[in-house]
Each structure stands twice: as C-alpha cells, then as structure tokens.
Amino acid sequence: MSEIVISGYYGFGNAGDEAMLAAMIEVLTELASDIKITVISGNPEDTCRRHGVAAVYRLNFPEIIKVLSRSQLLISGGGSLLQDVTSERSLYYYLSIMILAKKLGTPVMLYAQGIGPVRGTLARSAMRYIGNMVDLITVRDEGSLAELKRLNVVKPPIHVTADPVLAMHQVDKxxxxxxxxxxxxxxxxxxxxxxxxxxxxxxxxxxxxxxxxxxxxxxxxxxxxxxxxxxxxxxxxxxxxxxxxxxxxxxxxxxxxxxxxxxxxxxxxxxxxxxxxxxxxxxxxxxxxxxxxxxxxxxxxxxxxxxxxxxxxxxxxxxxxxxxxxxxxxTSKAAKQSKVEQSTYLRDKAFQNAELALELISQRKWGKANHEKNNMA
CATH class of the missing domain: 3.40.50.2000 (Glycogen Phosphorylase B;)
Structure with a gap:
C-alpha cells in the first residue's frame, strides 16, 4: 500500500478547490484502490467527513512532518496555489510544505497546477529555487508552462495536462x-x-x-x-x-x-x-x-x-x-458534438495527472528496491 499526502487550499468552503480534491481522490483510488491519502486541510474534520480520507491541520507542523516522513509522495495541487496576486503568504506556505517534504526525502509533484502570475522578486526567486527541486510537474494549461519558463523552472519533467475536475464522471441530474x-x-x-x-x-x-x-x-x-x-x-x-x-x-x-x-x-x-x-x-x-x-x-x-x-x-x-x-x-448538433469531443480529450489529459503520480511512486519503489538489492549483493 502506498501513502500520499495532498497539500492545497482545502477545508475553506471553496467549491472549486473541494471539487479538485474530490477529483484527485476519485481518480487516484480508481487507479490504485489500496492507496492511503492524507490531506493537509484548514478544517480536517470537514475534509474527513466530506471526502472520506485522513486529514491533518495545515499549521500542525509536527503532524505534517509525521505523515510526510512515512509517505511515498507529496502532491501539491491543483488550482492556483503558486501565485502572489491574491496573497503572498499563501505562496510561501505551499512552497514551505514542498521544501519540508524534500528535506524528509519525500518526492514532490505539482499536480495540474495553474502557475502564476508570480510578480515579486523574492517570490520569483523562491519559485525558481524550490520549483527546480521537485520531482515532477503537471500544469493545467499552456499559460502555466510559459510562466514556469519565465521563472526558469526547467529541471523537473513538465507535462501539460488539464484541470483535475475534468477527469470526473458526469453525475445524475x-x-x-x-x-x-x-x-x-x-x-x-x-x-x-x-x-x-x-x-x-x-x-x-x-x-x-x-x-x-x-x-x-x-x-x-x-x-x-x-x-x-x-x-x-x-x-x-x-x-x-x-x-x-x-x-x-x-x-x-x-x-x-x-x-x-x-x-x-x-x-x-x-x-x-x-x-x-x-x-x-x-x-x-x-x-x-x-x-x-x-x-x-x-x-x-x-x-x-x-x-x-x-x-x-x-x-x-x-x-x-x-x-x-x-x-x-x-447550439447546433455538430457544434455540440465538437464540444463533447474536446471535453473528452481534456478528460483524458486530466486523468493523466493521476497516472503520472502513481508512475512516479512506482519508479521510486523500483529504484529503492534495486538499490537495496545491489547493497546486499
């Protein structure tokens, strides 16, 4: 069983962010039913009730360290976490969780992030430094990819996918x-x-x-x-x-x-x-x-x-x-069909976020097992 920690703007009553979390949980558990997920949340009780996963309070750093140290991956995402337009403090908070995970030896993935705008000189330096430390980045649009290039974040593998919510199944009306x-x-x-x-x-x-x-x-x-x-x-x-x-x-x-x-x-x-x-x-x-x-x-x-x-x-x-x-x-039937096809294409791209996350865990496990085997030999 693998353990994943998810960091984001959860537990604050924002329907979009809660939908992203629900979508991530839905797709990750669909691909790996035995996975254990812990969410860093502003309201752990609400997150546990709403999503059926474990949760820790976003400022309880001893508990965050504990869950990160035993996990195989930190997911930071999705949404517009990494920007300094609406708040500078939140950018540094999310970056601090990433650097904490890296110090503990836990791989970090930016999951379908919407990057930027990042305008402050210090903020751009922090993004460049920590962004180049993470293990994998997926962004939800080409504009976010362009922002990473402007920030000179170039070391991790970067994939353009789509917003996590687009991977969700339609529901009964x-x-x-x-x-x-x-x-x-x-x-x-x-x-x-x-x-x-x-x-x-x-x-x-x-x-x-x-x-x-x-x-x-x-x-x-x-x-x-x-x-x-x-x-x-x-x-x-x-x-x-x-x-x-x-x-x-x-x-x-x-x-x-x-x-x-x-x-x-x-x-x-x-x-x-x-x-x-x-x-x-x-x-x-x-x-x-x-x-x-x-x-x-x-x-x-x-x-x-x-x-x-x-x-x-x-x-x-x-x-x-x-x-x-x-x-x-x-809308004409032809136009409707075209939009359905585009939505289906984006759904597949959104699904790719979870596939890449689980692939990263598998690669790390395989690499660790090989390393231990060579040491024994």
Missing part, C-alpha cells in the same frame, strides 16, 4: 432537479445559471450582469439561477444582484457537495461564469458556457476548450454578453 424544486424552480422553463464573485468592490460588472440577466430572461423565457461556488461569500453578492432583476431570480444559498453542484449545473441550459470551476463543471456536464475573466486562468481554460471570453470584469458590456449567449443558444 435528478439530484440537482430536486434541489432546484425545493428552491422554488418549477415547470419546464429554460434555466440560465450565473456564478458570480465579489472582486475589489467593483460595481460595473455586477450592473452589466443584472442588465444582461433581465434581457435574457425576457428573450428566452428563462429563469435566472445564481449558483454560489465560494460559500458563504458568493451568496451575499448573488443576493444583492438577484433582488435587482426584474424576473424572480433564484439564489441557491446552501453549501453543496461537488456531486450536487455538478448535478445542478447539468440542469442549466446555459452557464455564465466568473468562477473557474463553475465553467469547468459546465464542461464536465456538457453545458454551454460563457466565461467572464478576472484572472488569466479563466482565459487559459476557455482557450483550451476553443471558447472565447465575453469580456473581463472591467470591459464587460451587456449587449456583447447577450450576443455571446445568443450565439450558443441553441
């Missing part, structure tokens, strides 16, 4: 239908999901989304449903926007599991998303999507699907957003 019914969504009407987040107290993009939601509700006879991905933070901004819509928009205010969120998205006829993993859920469930960028990771993901942005938070306008929705609704 009935779960989402039940949640929607309980929230007051009745009848056979088109549903447009909107995933919004607060950003720097900016107002313009919220005004645009409300204006577009009103127009789309009238033009398509659609019901607007706000879907929070960061709970409870996204609920507040969603509620403030929903009360400004002319139609009776619904805000889903509960904290949902990854399976429930996937099922909810599967019931939408269209998803308009600022949150990356709302868009990824749409890709998994083959739902047409329109992305709005606040970070390069949104642009990179949509580019991997052959999709275009409706705009970014600063230059978004209602008519361009509505026109983008019109172009995708209804």
């Amino acid at each position: 009935q779960i989402g239908r039940r949640i929607l019914r309980n929230a007051g969504v009745e009848g056979n009407v088109p549903l447009i999901g909107i995933s919004v987040r607060e950003w720097k107290d900016w107002k313009h993009y919220k005004d645009v989304l409300v204006e577009a939601a009103n127009q789309l509700a009238e033009e398509f006879g659609a019901r607007i449903v706000f879907l929070p991905m960061q709970w409870p933070e996204d609920c507040a901004v969603s509620k403030r926007m929903a009360i400004r819509t002319k139609s009776k928009a619904i805000v889903l205010t509960e904290e949902y599991t990854t399976s429930e969120l996937l099922s909810l998205v599967g019931n939408f006829d269209m998803l308009i998303g600022i949150r990356l993993h709302a868009l990824i859920f749409a890709a998994v469930m083959h739902v047409p999507m329109v992305g709005i960028s606040y970070d390069p990771k949104i642009d990179r993901f949509l580019e991997s699907l052959g999709e275009c942005l409706a705009g970014d938070l600063q230059n978004l306008d209602a008519q361009s957003l509505v026109e983008k929705v019109r172009q995708l609704w209804p």
Whole structure:
C-alpha cells in the first residue's frame, strides 16, 4: 500500500478547490484502490467527513512532518496555489510544505497546477529555487508552462495536462432537479445559471450582469439561477444582484457537495461564469458556457476548450454578453458534438495527472528496491 499526502487550499468552503480534491481522490483510488491519502486541510474534520480520507491541520507542523516522513509522495495541487496576486503568504506556505517534504526525502509533484502570475522578486526567486527541486510537474494549461519558463523552472519533467475536475464522471441530474424544486424552480422553463464573485468592490460588472440577466430572461423565457461556488461569500453578492432583476431570480444559498453542484449545473441550459470551476463543471456536464475573466486562468481554460471570453470584469458590456449567449443558444448538433469531443480529450489529459503520480511512486519503489538489492549483493 502506498501513502500520499495532498497539500492545497482545502477545508475553506471553496467549491472549486473541494471539487479538485474530490477529483484527485476519485481518480487516484480508481487507479490504485489500496492507496492511503492524507490531506493537509484548514478544517480536517470537514475534509474527513466530506471526502472520506485522513486529514491533518495545515499549521500542525509536527503532524505534517509525521505523515510526510512515512509517505511515498507529496502532491501539491491543483488550482492556483503558486501565485502572489491574491496573497503572498499563501505562496510561501505551499512552497514551505514542498521544501519540508524534500528535506524528509519525500518526492514532490505539482499536480495540474495553474502557475502564476508570480510578480515579486523574492517570490520569483523562491519559485525558481524550490520549483527546480521537485520531482515532477503537471500544469493545467499552456499559460502555466510559459510562466514556469519565465521563472526558469526547467529541471523537473513538465507535462501539460488539464484541470483535475475534468477527469470526473458526469453525475445524475435528478439530484440537482430536486434541489432546484425545493428552491422554488418549477415547470419546464429554460434555466440560465450565473456564478458570480465579489472582486475589489467593483460595481460595473455586477450592473452589466443584472442588465444582461433581465434581457435574457425576457428573450428566452428563462429563469435566472445564481449558483454560489465560494460559500458563504458568493451568496451575499448573488443576493444583492438577484433582488435587482426584474424576473424572480433564484439564489441557491446552501453549501453543496461537488456531486450536487455538478448535478445542478447539468440542469442549466446555459452557464455564465466568473468562477473557474463553475465553467469547468459546465464542461464536465456538457453545458454551454460563457466565461467572464478576472484572472488569466479563466482565459487559459476557455482557450483550451476553443471558447472565447465575453469580456473581463472591467470591459464587460451587456449587449456583447447577450450576443455571446445568443450565439450558443441553441447550439447546433455538430457544434455540440465538437464540444463533447474536446471535453473528452481534456478528460483524458486530466486523468493523466493521476497516472503520472502513481508512475512516479512506482519508479521510486523500483529504484529503492534495486538499490537495496545491489547493497546486499
């Protein structure tokens, strides 16, 4: 039996990060059923309950040392852990876990990371130094590969794969239908999901989304449903926007599991998303999507699907957003098939992350066994 430690932004109520963890666990255990996984978490009790794995608190370094010292691999990922735009401290925290593992002789893999932007001089030096110490890197897009090259991280093997969540299986839509019914969504009407987040107290993009939601509700006879991905933070901004819509928009205010969120998205006829993993859920469930960028990771993901942005938070306008929705609704059968094929391709790439992780463990075990055999000889 192999033991793996996973480090990331887990236990903080972010649906995207929890989905990445669920996807990693799902694929790793599918490939190696006897594997033991321990997660470094901000809320170990919640992580154990939600994912059915062992967990240790992210600042309990004696316990982290204990689990790392007996493990065959540290996985750092996925998501945008290695950047200094939203927080400088978090970058150094994740790098410190990596260097701790290396000091203990535990191999380190960056797993489907979205790298950068890394702007600070000290941060770039730390990334270059520690990045070149790790054993294997997979990144979720070409932009992340380019960022590694700019940082001069060149020593480990590097593979461009895809976000871990894209490896997840589709789920039954009935779960989402039940949640929607309980929230007051009745009848056979088109549903447009909107995933919004607060950003720097900016107002313009919220005004645009409300204006577009009103127009789309009238033009398509659609019901607007706000879907929070960061709970409870996204609920507040969603509620403030929903009360400004002319139609009776619904805000889903509960904290949902990854399976429930996937099922909810599967019931939408269209998803308009600022949150990356709302868009990824749409890709998994083959739902047409329109992305709005606040970070390069949104642009990179949509580019991997052959999709275009409706705009970014600063230059978004209602008519361009509505026109983008019109172009995708209804989608022709040929276009739908093309998107399904692209999603399937990315699913295979996402699956490769776990295959490479387990291959790294096997190589290390084989190398260690050979070394011990030669010493005995």
